[in-house]
Structure formats: structure tokens, C-alpha cells
Amino acid sequence: MYSLGNIMRFHLFGRSHGEHVGCILENVPSGTRISADEMRADMEMRRPKDGIGTPRKEDDTVEIVSGIKNGITDGSPILMFIANRNVDSSKYDVLATTPRPGHADLPAMIKWKGYDVRGGSQFSGRLTAPIVAAGSIAKQILQSMNIKIAAFARSVGIISDADARDINDAVASKMYGTRACSAELDGLMRSEIIKASNEGDSVGGTVECVVTGLPIGFGGIWFDSLDAVLSRAVFGIPAVKGVEFGKGFGLSGMKGSESNDQYCYDSGIRAITNNMGGVVGGMSNGMPVVLRVAFKPTPSISKEQRSVDLSVMKDTVISVKGRHDPCIVPRAVSVVEAVTALVLADVSMIERRI
């Protein structure tokens, strides 16, 4: 349930307001050099940005407990911890019996006796920290095969990036707090977020992820198709409500003569367009894989909302205080990159031998 992967297996654990969160990554080939600096840089990208992120600040130092010695993997499972230091549960008492709209509270309260609502518990976005840490290792493994992964903010609320973007643009988004691809968009998206925040509200958005370097034929078939396994991993991220590849839903309104990516000879066979987002029949066609992910607005808002106090079964209103990101997109960019990397590194291990 908290796991990904067939060969390079990833297991997640922890909760938002416990002592720490963490993960295990099994079967990383021994002797692989893992750069702590790159991992730090990846973790930094996930941290909340001034003005547009939660004031809860964690230093997010990754403690590698075992599996890596002197920067080299030793073949045993890689166990990583990230401490939860900045925990403040004072705001949560009121919520013990009243489920927050848009959250996992209602199903969790009904399903699990003794469910601990504080901080989102085991559903918390806090658990995406170890995902990013493990994803950094996966990205480094893929990098050595010349496979590159980068994502960016395609839209925030009504601000949408209308330009064609490639992996270089995606990499360049690291310069901007919102992970937009340009300074101008960064400004617009930032305003959109601040506006929502000032209104005690939140806003959604989309993340786009680009992968280059996959060889033609990379990926599985049917329920292990590249799009199938990637979408499962991406929908595992909290707040995701949609995933599409290439032109995605746009393809549903097209003719085949428009949508098909025709081929030409160009020192090898090459698709002329990339409407399919690099995946046909579940496998790479050699074009960049492009997937787009819809994030809903952060459900925690201070605006009053209707709910029901389950202890007395009466209508009530609720205003969620706590410390929350008014828009999850700027930080979610790293998480989409990370799960994409975890999936592709695992598939690459299967691919190498079939």
C-alpha cells in the first residue's frame, strides 16, 4: 500500500506529526555513487517558498541510516529518515470529530478506529519528503543512463503557461519559486497564490513532467504499460485528480489524421509531432515522455465551510487554521519528478533484461 516498484522497491512510512517520516529503497545496484549535494538540491526544491508556502519550516535534512556508505550504495536496503521538528498540533483539537471538506478525514475516521486527524496523519503531504529523497536517488541512477526528468508548473489557478516547453525549460523552472518557466509567469502565478491566500482561500494548478532519453520500446504492455504504471504512481500523490499524456484529453476531440504522430527519416526514424506524449502501445516511441497532472486546490482553507460534527451528528461550520500551502503546485513539481523517477528506474531494471 505504501510501496512502489517490482525490483527497485520503495516503501514509505511515518506520519505528519510523528517523530519522523522516512522510506526504504531496496535493490539499488551496489556500487552506485549517490551525490548528497544533488539530494539536498532536490529536497530544497520541495521546501515551501517564502510568501507562497506554508510557514511550517522543516530543515528536511535526510539522514541516510543504512545502504549508502561514503556516498556509495552497498547493496543493502537504503533506509532514510527525515525528522519532523516543527510540529504544532495546537490548531487541530477542534477537528477531532468534524471532518474537513476535501480531506481524507471522513473516510479515515469511519474506516479506522483511533484515527489521528492531526496534520493529515499518514495522508499528510509531509510524507512526500521521503518520496523526493528516494526520487533523487532514482534520478541519479537514470542520469547515468542519460535519462533526464524535469517538471514545471504548467498552470496555477487561472494562470496558464501557453507556450511549448521542453526539458530545458523545465530545468530552468528551478530558478523560480513557483516553478514557472519564466519570470513573467512566475510573477503572475505568485500573485494568483497570494491573492487566494489573502482571501483565506487556496488554488489548484497543473504540473507537467518531461522525460528524455528513453530508448524506443522502453516500457511494458497492458497493465504494466508505461502510462499505466506512471499514472498509478502519480495518483498516489495527495491532491492529484487527473493525469494525461501528450495532448491527453485534447486528443478526444481530434481526428486520427490530426492526432497520429507520423514518422519521418532523420538519421533514424523519428516522430514528426508528439501528440502522444512519447508513449504508444504502453512503450516509448523515442519522443520525450510528457505527462500532465491536475492538482486540486489545497483543501485546508480558513474560509468557513459546512461540515458535520460526528460526535453529535449535527451540522456545523469549520475554519481550518493550521499552517498550509495556499497552492501545492510549486512544491508538487518535485514530487511528480520523484515518483516518475522511481517508476522509470524500476522499469529500467526490468527492461535491461527482457
Added chain:
Amino acid sequence: MYSLGNIMRFHLFGRSHGEHVGCILENVPSGTRISADEMRADMEMRRPKDGIGTPRKEDDTVEIVSGIKNGITDGSPILMFIANRNVDSSKYDVLATTPRPGHADLPAMIKWKGYDVRGGSQFSGRLTAPIVAAGSIAKQILQSMNIKIAAFARSVGIISDADARDINDAVASKMYGTRACSAELDGLMRSEIIKASNEGDSVGGTVECVVTGLPIGFGGIWFDSLDAVLSRAVFGIPAVKGVEFGKGFGLSGMKGSESNDQYCYDSGIRAITNNMGGVVGGMSNGMPVVLRVAFKPTPSISKEQRSVDLSVMKDTVISVKGRHDPCIVPRAVSVVEAVTALVLADVSMIERRI
């Protein structure tokens, strides 16, 4: 790779132009009554409709080889065959070395030596026949728990159903060849398909699937979230390019105060709206689960398209003859229902005991 499920496991096999296609369904509880009539009705829904489907007509009789005796499951794996009778490979010879745009041909040719391009081979939509057969069993199991699944055509090309639809509308779509929810939409969608067909072209569309009766809390967490496992199964269907739940991508442009489904008391707690499509935190919130699936246009079109003859590595043009559905949506409705049922029946077996 051809498998779904943790407890009730589904394994698919066969190829388009082999003798038959089929599947195994393991761990269906023994003593379950399976109606052959319902299965026939489900299979009928997947058959091509006059005027808008492929002229390849298979009678699609499901031969239950083992696991069901006198309509009752016996606890052993259910093995089912569906014969391929109406096979005509004559149109495929030209394609042996020239990949069809939009198809799995290119990656498959490069990945697998001796890949048999005829009829889509192991990628063929023909393998969705056993999916529908197994899905019928899963639907019957779920029905006995009062869980209902029905899908319909939300759009075909530019014809889009703008109305709010519930499960009764979805069930009613069985009356119409296109699986539209009304006679009027059926006519419009049919024209859209015929128009494309007359132009030697094809058209895409979207399928919407509705599930009612899931108890609050039904579903897993993180990578086994209900949306995660459903999306993996749905992306396993050929031609799927996008999946979204509830308002899906639309949520990315909203404010939290608009998107959150607030709760009210109504002889129990109930969400007032269903923007989330029935899933929060990976679990059912008691509202109908609503997922929408984007299908690309059928890639096989007789219009000329550019490709490369890999035997001589030269540009060429290709016109795909064969017998193809100009729009896959009317038949795909059944397949979306089927994989949804297979996933939910499996999850229901896990749920019953955690």
C-alpha cells in the same frame, strides 16, 4: 504485465490473429452464482455496432473452460476462451516493415525480434474481449454487495454531452449504439463517427464511468489509493490518454472554497457536491465515484500518412486498410466498466478484512 489484482487476480493472454484470446481469473469465491445471460449481455455491448463499428464480426461466445460448473464457481481459477474466427490478415502484409503512426508497431518492432504486426498482435483491442468477460464476473460479484458500475459515452469528437449524468443515465445508454445517454446525442455522435469514417479518418472521445454503493472508507492509501489503482487499470486499455476523477483537470483552475465538497447532515453525513468524484485521500467518501477517460482517435485510418520503411530506412506513405472501428468509444464503454469492476472486486476482497 498482463495481470491485475492482488487477491482476485486476472491474467490476460492471446493475440488478435491467433486461434483465440482468453483470460484466467483466480480467487473468485467458490459458490458464487454467475449468470451466463448477463455475461452474454455484457459481451454484446462490446460488439461493433452496425454502421459505426468495424465490419469484423466475431460472435464472441465465451467458452468457460474451468472454474464454473452449472453456473456456480468452484474455487479453482476461471479459465475463459473466446475464439478468433473472423481473421483476415491479407491487408497486413504491406505493414511488415513500415510502422503505422499512432500504433505500438514502432516500439514493438524495435523491442521484440519476430514481432508479428498483423492485427495489432498482443496489443490488439481484440484482447479487451476477455477483459469484458472477466469484468462481467466482477460486476456480478459487486452487484451482490450492492455496488453498481455503469459507463457511457461522454463525448465523441466535438459532440459532447453537457448534462449532469448519474448511474441511471449510464445504464440507459445501453439502449443506444454509441452509448450516448439520449437518443438525440446518439444521433449526433453517430453522425460524427460516420463523417470521419467516410473521410477515411477516425475520431476520439471520452467515456465516463459511475460507481455507486461503495461504503465510506473503501479504498487504500498512497500508491494503492482507489484512484491510483483504477487509473493504472484504465491506462492499461489501448488508446487511453487521460484519466480524471470528478471535476478532474477542471479543479486545477478552481479555488478551494469552490472545489471542496462540503458536508451536511442528511440522516447521516453526506457531501453536498461531488467535485472530487467520490474519492478523497484515496478512499470513497460515500458519493458516487466518477471517472472520465480520454480515448485518442483510432490510429488505423485509410488516409495517407507519412512513415518510414524500416527495411530500407526510407520515407514512405502508408494507408491502413484492414477493418477498424472509426471510433473506439462506443465499444470502449464496456471495457472501462470491466476494468473498473475487476479493480473494485479485488479491492473489496482486501477491504473486507482490514
Added chain:
Amino acid sequence: MYSLGNIMRFHLFGRSHGEHVGCILENVPSGTRISADEMRADMEMRRPKDGIGTPRKEDDTVEIVSGIKNGITDGSPILMFIANRNVDSSKYDVLATTPRPGHADLPAMIKWKGYDVRGGSQFSGRLTAPIVAAGSIAKQILQSMNIKIAAFARSVGIISDADARDINDAVASKMYGTRACSAELDGLMRSEIIKASNEGDSVGGTVECVVTGLPIGFGGIWFDSLDAVLSRAVFGIPAVKGVEFGKGFGLSGMKGSESNDQYCYDSGIRAITNNMGGVVGGMSNGMPVVLRVAFKPTPSISKEQRSVDLSVMKDTVISVKGRHDPCIVPRAVSVVEAVTALVLADVSMIERRI
């Protein structure tokens, strides 16, 4: 439940008195040449031998339905059937409500409504036919990596082969109907079987399997140790009641100074003895892997035994007629080889990349 393997996955189906038994083997690398002659030879080894096997004679022709074309794998799942021709259920009617001692009847009758007791149903040794067919493919894959597998009859009843045996002896056992390693032992074992048969009784025995060519370090760790995954597969064979590696249970009475396989230099490091049966810490130490498997006597005997008629819940006696092998060992040798090969081929696919 009917499956083995993480990458090269094996799925079994069918029942003793159904139309056929069969299996699916997924993820065999495409372009692998599979010799039909070798498969026939392997199947022949599993057939009952004159005088000491069941009179039920099946020709056991393997029908390869898909996945192999012109002797070459095409990357799609390999589906194989073996018809059940020589089915005679007339002897089974009496058993419908009285469980045969030593059989799966009692638990199966109580667990599964509508359980079909005829011929052992889904528990039948008949399903080992597709195991041997798939095992033949696995052995051919391993052969190309210079990994060899061969087994032989170490004992039948009280006749035990006391000599040291290596893989050449094991291969040579194919000359003898009992799969003993010498003509003398073959004669003794044959007499032991015939004697039991004449008394309306049956007899057990042990099979020993030898594997050479595994590189040092081959295998997993903890619950994926080589011995762990092999023992699971071997215990999956009907009638197996014990598995040991190297000196096995004999080691429990030894001192460490006797049991440890010390190392010497011999154009490389080499163990001087092989008490461990080639496995330390779950991995190959470069010595031949040696595992020994205990088979209980065939439970179906015509001698009268006590049982209970469950329809009236009264004591009764039972004499099992049908057509049964008085000793399963001569035929089980092939099955032990086959599951060993299926496991090792799968592990080899994981190994190649960690």
C-alpha cells in the same frame, strides 16, 4: 496462488478431468530459440513408466498456442495447452462424500462448495504436466547461460542410493525408468514399487536435484534467499513433505568445525566440501546447488482405509480404485527439475541487473 516468479512469471491452470491443463509463461525474452525436441524429451521423462506407473496414458503433446513462432519466442506470453484425453471418472462416484485419507479432499470439500473430487481436481498431479513444459523453456534459457539442472531418484521406500552423486550421474538417470543413478538401483527401486503395488499399497521416496554453473553471489537475501524461493516452489509440488539443502537435517547433529565448508585457493577461491549444498547466506557460493525433496507415498491406495461419509457423518471404509502411480518419485524427478528451473530463470533475470 497458481503463480511463480517476479519477472518471468508462470501461471498454471486447469484440472485433472477437464478438457485440458495448461500454463502461461510471461516475459521470456523475445528472440529466444526454444527446441520443441527438448521439450518433448522433458515431457517424455514425466510420463508413467511401464510396470511402475499409472495405466492412465496421456500423449502429453504440448500445444503452444502463442508466444513462440517457428521455434522463436516473440515476446508475448507463452500460452501452452496439454489435452486431457484419457479421462475415466467412473471410479470416482463413490468418493463424492467420503474424503480419501492423505488427499486434499477433506479441506477442499469443506472450503469450497461444489468441489469436484474427481481425479484430484485442481490439486491433481496432472497439472504438473504444464509445469514440466514451462520448466523445459526455463531450462533452455538457463542452458544458454551455462547453468545446468538435473535431478534423480535418491531413494524409493527403503531403497536408498548411498553413493555421492554429481550432475553427470543425475543426467544419466534418464536412462532408467525409476530415475535411479544405476541399473542396479533401478532394479531395486522398481521391485520396491512393484511390491507395494501388488499389495494394493504405495511407497514414498526422495528426489535430489543438482544445479551447476551458478555464479558466486547468485540469489537474494532473507525471504528471497535462493533456498527460500526454491523451497516455496518445491513445496508447491503435490506430495512434498520436506526440503533440505546440502547435508540438510544432517547438519543439525554436527559441529561447526565439521559442517563449515572451508575454502582453498585453486585457480580461484573454492569450497573444499559442499555440506551447505552450494548456498550460504541465501546465495550461491560457487559449488553445485544440491537440494533433496521428500515425497510421501501416493495417498491413493486400494487397501481399505477408515474415513467418514460426510453426507451421513458416519464412519466408513474406503478403497481408492482409479488409476494411480504406486510411487510418484520416478515422475516427480522431472517436476522438481522444472520448478527449480522456473525459479532460477526468474532469479537470473533479477540478478542480471542488481
Added chain:
Amino acid sequence: MYSLGNIMRFHLFGRSHGEHVGCILENVPSGTRISADEMRADMEMRRPKDGIGTPRKEDDTVEIVSGIKNGITDGSPILMFIANRNVDSSKYDVLATTPRPGHADLPAMIKWKGYDVRGGSQFSGRLTAPIVAAGSIAKQILQSMNIKIAAFARSVGIISDADARDINDAVASKMYGTRACSAELDGLMRSEIIKASNEGDSVGGTVECVVTGLPIGFGGIWFDSLDAVLSRAVFGIPAVKGVEFGKGFGLSGMKGSESNDQYCYDSGIRAITNNMGGVVGGMSNGMPVVLRVAFKPTPSISKEQRSVDLSVMKDTVISVKGRHDPCIVPRAVSVVEAVTALVLADVSMIERRI
């Protein structure tokens, strides 16, 4: 690789000389009461006993990091740590390039670059501590279904317990340091261990595990047979070289008329004998499950043994100092109980619904 279970999944991590060892147990039903006292008692059983165990003394306090609050499970993964306090690596320097006979050293050194030989590393018996902790939870879950598990020392070296033993005897073995079933055997086994220890040697033995309360039909089929999944888990324990059920290898020398457990009516159907160890056709027949496990002598002995210094590829001799148990059996009893419990608790979750 470090994992067990399909539904209630167990993941192991850590290494002997790292900061701690630990595990994750997923999918334990929420609201389950877990007694810390029972867990402490189980952990105590695994600790080395005075005079016959290693002088390395760890207090083995289990730190439950998440998943259990106030003694009640909350539905999230249970994460447990056990600190490694008493670490002394000074004795290991000599071993860096010379593999110890009988250990995982040789395959591990060759397979994994940078393998850390100190203390057995990730192969260490130290990792059985979290297995026992998780097994305690599994035992408590099973206890609530009236399923009981207890093991004892059946033999140590040449001292073998010849009596028939049931679960009460097994439970009573907790009174004795060697886990023998009587004071007399305890004395004899203790002497056997001390004698080996005084000679700088070690000794092997067998553990027998008894399970009562499984309903008839409990267990899977073929490769998920009860014996198959139990043997995999048991062979995952370091130093195990053989597993048998009921009369096990003894059955191979019997006649069917002797080995078959015949049935009688006794306010229900009941087997008269238990030669099969409670398992037929992979499922429980209602009799106690009895499995016997062979442990090799501890490979670490101070007696001189031959090995090869891999750094210079020359013959050498080695004497393993460190602090080791001269016989692993007294402590292994708990570990066999624990893996048996982990497997059965997982199977019970599958069983409940098929």
C-alpha cells in the same frame, strides 16, 4: 527481498553494526489491541541465555515509532526500531578480505562492492530481533482467532528429544534456557552447547513448531500452499538448511497404508494420526500443524579453519573471534515462531474472504 506477506506486509531493515535494526508491518487491522508486555516477553525469549549464548547483550527494547497509540493500532504502518547498543567491531578488521567459512561473506564480497563484513552486516542474526517483534504482533492477532503457535528445541547436536510433544509442551519450553521441553533435556542440551563452546566449536540442532486452531481448509493451493509459504519464510531465517512437515523425510520410507492419516467420526470428522503435520493439499486438515526446521551449527568458531585471503589470493587460516552463540537453536525457537505467525496472520487475512 526483505519482505513477507501479501496483505499484512512485513519489511525488514538495518544491519548488525548500524545504529539500529527495525521493520515495518503494514495493514494490521486498526483498533487491534497490542500488548507491550507480551511483546517484551517474546523479545526476552530471543535474548541470549547465560552460559550458552553470546556475551553480546542488547536490551532489545522495541521502540514503536508509529502505527500503535496507547496500545491500539491506528491503521497506519507499524514502524519499529531496536537500537544496536553493544556494538564491538574491533574483532572484525582481520576479516575484511578473508571470507569466513559457512558465512555469507564470500558471495556477498563478490556480489556487492563495498560490502561491510562486520557483524554479518545485513545478513546478521541481529535482524531477527525485529522479526520477533513483528511476530509478536502477528501472534496476538492470531490469538484473538484462537490460533496458537509455539515452538521448542527438538534437538541440539546429538541430544534429541524422542518424545511426542504437543503445543502445551512447546509452551512449557519457555521455562528452560535451551527451550527444551523438560528439565532433563534442558540439562543435556546445555551441556552439549557448553562442551562445543569450550572446544571453540559450535553445534546445530532442530526446532519444532506447533500450530493449533487453524480451521479445516485454511491455506492456499500450489505455490501458495500453507507448506510452501511457510517454508519460504522459514528458509529466510539465517542458518536454516531443512524444513519438513509432520513425519517429513520419514514419510519417504513409508507405505501409503502407514503414512495416510485415516479419518474417524468423533463429534465431527477427525484424523486419527498426524503424519502429515496437519497439512494436506496445501491446506489445514484440522490437526495441529507441525513443522521441523534444521539449523546448521553457528559458522563462527574460534577453531582454525582454512580460507583464502582474497586481497592476495592465497591460502590462509582464520579463527573467528567476535562474540557468537555456540548454538543458535535456543534463540531461533522464537524466530521460527515469529515467521510462522507472520505468514499465518497474512494468510488469515486472505482466507477470511475466499
